[in-house]
Amino acid sequence: MISLELQKEIGNKHKTFLVVIPSQKYNENTNELILSLTHNFNRVAYVSLNKLINPLKRTLQEKNVDMKKVFFIDGITKTAIPNPPEAENCVFVPSPDDLTKLSISITKVFQTFDPDCLFFDSLSTLLIYKDVNMITQFVHSLLSKVNAFGTMAVFTCLQGEKEEHMVKDLSLIIDKVIEEKPQQ
């Protein structure tokens, strides 16, 4: 279950969040997060850097997520299937570390889909390829777009030693950092 603190904050349209999730709860929490976001918003742009589009859509459908409300910016499927078949409500980016193409795709989706909320899953994936400074710059530029379009944004990352420095730096530019508790 996602925390009450996060549930309360989700309805706030004018905020940006970084949700730090323990790895054991990662899948469960991201699925619940997207379910909550689709309950609270009409159009959610979902940046997926970890999950292939078809299994992701299947999982979300099983969780009763209203798929008509979600547009996917998929930065992972092309690493497995270089020429994936066109998918509904989805744009593909060649790889998760191609920040330029990722940024361009997000802008296009902002212009065409006009989302109320951006869900970014996850910054931990970027940390595999990029240093903290570069990630901070990237998030900063995304936040400018988020502000310009009047959109709420939720970024996720794993709880871990590797992420500590990034979370500390991002806490200066993101409205609220929410640390989910590890499983008891």
Added chain:
Amino acid sequence: MNIETKNKRGKMSESIKLSDFELDALKETANIGTGNASVALSALLNTKVDLDIPETMELSVHEVNKHISKSNESLVGIYSKVKEGMAGNILILMPFSISFKLINRLRKNEDAKDRLNDEDIVLLKKVGSILYSAYLTSLAKLFEQKIVFNPPNIFSAIGGSATDFILVQIGEKEKVLLITIHFNVKEQNIDGEFILLLTLKSLAPLLENLRKKMGIT
């Protein structure tokens, strides 16, 4: 291990199970292929590589998830699709921390590493290519069949989503053969999984070749 066997030979369809002979033959090929891949990895790392006995399972697609490592860590996968000779996917899976150790070892680099750059990705793809060649060449020889795989790609996965990669472009109703092998380089604390998933349908002609070769009708 959940393996059902029937003594049916010849045509193989999604509903027909592997016979004892076929399963044993495939286990043996997995052993041989693994041995070759291990030699290749040893040569790359210039040190001994230990391998567990391969686990070979005949499963339906929805059962595969239960048999693949569910590490909570961020994982790196070296993934390739087998496109000719048989149908399936081949994957090396290891935690990111281990992939950095592997790269450091290959580069003879003493510095701590915590990110993958473009050169590292190319290097990991080469490792995949060498190991898959070693593995699949031995299978090709044994089955007397040309086997071709796509150039490897690198992916990252968190929280069990790695399983999705091994099932890419495999039909939901397919019966598959899952071969998993755990490898370990004690000296460097490098360990990971070598995973091969093949559709039973695509193995039928190969097993037919094998039966002919062994004089079994």
